[in-house]
Amino acid sequence: MAPTPSELRTERLLLRGWTADDRAPYAALNADPQVREFFPERLTRAQSDAQIAVFQEHFAQHGFGMWALELRASAELIGFTGMDLATYEAHFAPAVEIGWRLSRAAWGHGYATEAALATLAFGFEQLELNEIVACTTPSNRRSRAVMERIGMTHDPREDFDHPEVAAGHPLCRHVLYRLGADDWRAGRATSRTERPSR
Numbered sequence: 001m002a003p004t005p006s007e008l009r010t011e012r013l014l015l016r017g018w019t020a021d022d023r024a025p026y027a028a029l030n031a032d033p034q035v036r037e038f039f040p041e042r043l044t045r046a047q048s049d050a051q052i053a054v055f056q057e058h059f060a061q062h063g064f065g066m067w068a069l070e071l072r073a074s075a076e077l078i079g080f081t082g083m084d085l086a087t088y089e090a091h092f093a094p095a096v097e098i099g100w101r102l103s104r105a106a107w108g109h110g111y112a113t114e115a116a117l118a119t120l121a122f123g124f125e126q127l128e129l130n131e132i133v134a135c136t137t138p139s140n141r142r143s144r145a146v147m148e149r150i151g152m153t154h155d156p157r158e159d160f161d162h163p164e165v166a167a168g169h170p171l172c173r174h175v176l177y178r179l180g181a182d183d184w185r186a187g188r189a190t191s192r193t194e195r196p197s198r
């Protein structure tokens with residue numbers, strides 16, 4: 001397995017490790033009701049800071065995690081994208097799960113998709129994973145659209161109740177998306193073939 005890079009670069013984005021300067025902007029996005037629409041609660045400053053510490057610990061333990069997402073043009077923190085290990089009680093776990101959360105102003109520019117594609121390439125090429133999954137509430141249309149744009153597929157028979165959300169809570173039900181390494185490679189080959197004809 002190749003050594004973990006501390007950062008990934010795309011055309012417009014830098015996926016990097018977290019710094020102390022990220023705490024205030026990260027807390028601001030976690031306090032935004034629109035960003036937290038599909039989560040049971042908004043996060044306090046202390047909860048938001050603690051989450052950054054969890055992300056850092058995950059990198060240290062597993063060699064991958066949720067990167068801080070920075071706009072290369074302005075060096076502004078716009079959220080996170082990356083992967084973590086899903087170890088909660090679910091039929092597909094343990095699994096490597098991809099995720100994203102962006103500040104409201106950063107929606108609608110394709111940044112989540114751009115960062116997710118770089119994350120998938122890292123997961124399949126560097127970590128040599130066999131599969132990456134994603135999950136969200138059925139009504140989180142924007143997140144599901146990212147999953148679909150990056151080639152993940154959903155089988156309704158795999159919908160599940162998320163064990164970290166209280167049973168009976170309206171956000172408890174989740175949809176599961178999967179992407180296997182072979183399908184990812186096949187998708188890459190197709191887009192390489194299509195590129196010259198555009």
Ligand SMILES: CC(C)(COP(=O)(O)OP(=O)(O)OC[C@H]1O[C@@H](n2cnc3c(N)ncnc32)[C@H](O)[C@@H]1OP(=O)(O)O)[C@@H](O)C(=O)NCCC(=O)NCCS
Nearest residue numbers: 035038100101102107108109110111112113135136142143
């Ligand atoms: C989920 C989330 C990251 C999706 O953000 P998003 O901006 O909709 O997704 P993308 O960054 O891929 O951007 C896609 C949009 O940008 C548009 N776009 C504009 N310029 C673009 C470009 N240069 N390239 C690609 N897309 C572009 C696309 O057309 C698309 O627009 P649409 O929403 O009108 O269809 C965001 O809504 C979010 O952070 N939500 C809160 C947290 C959350 O729910 N996280 C997921 C929990 S499972």
